[in-house]
Amino acid sequence: MIDPDIFREELGQDAVFRVEQLGTTDAVIEAGTVANERGEPFDAIVGDVATPIPREAVETIEPSVIVRASVGVGTVDVAAAAEYGIPVIRVPEYCTEEVAVHTVALLLSCLRSIGTYDRSVGAGRWDWRDGRPIHRLSASAVGLVSLGPIARAVATLLEPYGCETLAYDPYVDGEEMADLGVEKTGFEELFDRADHVVVLAPLTADTRGMVDADVLSRLGPGSVLANTGRGEVIDEEDLVAALEADDLKMAGLDVLAEEPPGENHPLVGRDDVIVNPHAAWYSEESRTELNRRAARDLRRALSGEEPEGLVDPEAPWAT
Numbered sequence: 001m002i003d004p005d006i007f008r009e010e011l012g013q014d015a016v017f018r019v020e021q022l023g024t025t026d027a028v029i030e031a032g033t034v035a036n037e038r039g040e041p042f043d044a045i046v047g048d049v050a051t052p053i054p055r056e057a058v059e060t061i062e063p064s065v066i067v068r069a070s071v072g073v074g075t076v077d078v079a080a081a082a083e084y085g086i087p088v089i090r091v092p093e094y095c096t097e098e099v100a101v102h103t104v105a106l107l108l109s110c111l112r113s114i115g116t117y118d119r120s121v122g123a124g125r126w127d128w129r130d131g132r133p134i135h136r137l138s139a140s141a142v143g144l145v146s147l148g149p150i151a152r153a154v155a156t157l158l159e160p161y162g163c164e165t166l167a168y169d170p171y172v173d174g175e176e177m178a179d180l181g182v183e184k185t186g187f188e189e190l191f192d193r194a195d196h197v198v199v200l201a202p203l204t205a206d207t208r209g210m211v212d213a214d215v216l217s218r219l220g221p222g223s224v225l226a227n228t229g230r231g232e233v234i235d236e237e238d239l240v241a242a243l244e245a246d247d248l249k250m251a252g253l254d255v256l257a258e259e260p261p262g263e264n265h266p267l268v269g270r271d272d273v274i275v276n277p278h279a280a281w282y283s284e285e286s287r288t289e290l291n292r293r294a295a296r297d298l299r300r301a302l303s304g305e306e307p308e309g310l311v312d313p314e315a316p317w318a319t
Contacts, residue, residue, distance in 0.1 A: 018042075199228070
């Protein structure tokens with residue numbers, strides 16, 4: 001995900017880079033320790049979603065700045081960084097269009113049984129009934145869990161389909177939602193009324209596991225659940241049980257609680273689940289924008305300027 005060439009363009013050819021795939025805490029700490037022993041400590045750590053920067057790494061390396069090249073900062077111990085006076089930078093809203101389009105694509109693929117039909121034809125069948133039940137989207141209500149920038153883009157993309165759009169977000173008032181053509185609901189009410197639910201919530205202490213057996217049981221046999229937010233917002237054991245009980249038709253997941261999933265993950269390989277490898281953010285354009293904005297913010301931070309993506313350590317960051 002991180003493009004060293006873009007960082008070199010933005011920081012200048014005099015900048016010295018050590019480019020490695022550091023996918024474990026031990027690897028991050030070892031890299032920092034070696035750099036310190038050489039008398040060449042890191043001024044900055046730039047990591048993506050696969051780079052853990054927990055308290056131990058912060059205390060060992062003590063960089064001047066930490067950059068998380070993504071929307072969220074889930075792999076960074078922001079509180080530890082704040083204790084050491086180390087600013088943390090993220091890159092918000094670089095992939096709003098991509099995630100919104102991918103979300104609607106997952107929803108429609110599940111709703112229209114695209115994968116089911118493909119597997120059916122591949123198995124030698126040619127029967128429209130293999131995808132039942134399918135209902136018109138225009139006769140359906142779609143519920144959005146969270147109404148941040150991506151969810152708002154999803155709501156806009158859904159407008160031409162003529163479906164009713166509901167949303168649960170305790171931080172957005174009903175009047176603002178109404179201006180967006182969305183009806184504000186309570187959390188349980190959303191699952192009672194929605195035919196299909198799209199999860200776009202960040203991961204916080206309040207949202208972890210909030211989509212559980214209780215609310216999943218409120219859906220119907222023709223319902224679709226899509227998640228392009230964070231995997232741990234959904235209780236995955238409860239989702240498997242709900243699928244087995246026909247509480248919903250299909251799930252479309254771009255995120256899982258464990259990424260990549262372990263062997264024999266119960267949601268992977270099911271005919272009633274589409275799993276993508278946390279790819280909703282991706283386009284060639286979004287990848288370039290991500291790196292360009294991260295590099296420019298790093299340059300600002302190293303120059304003593306305030307970065308645009310500076311993380312507030314008091315915010316409930318977990319995602």
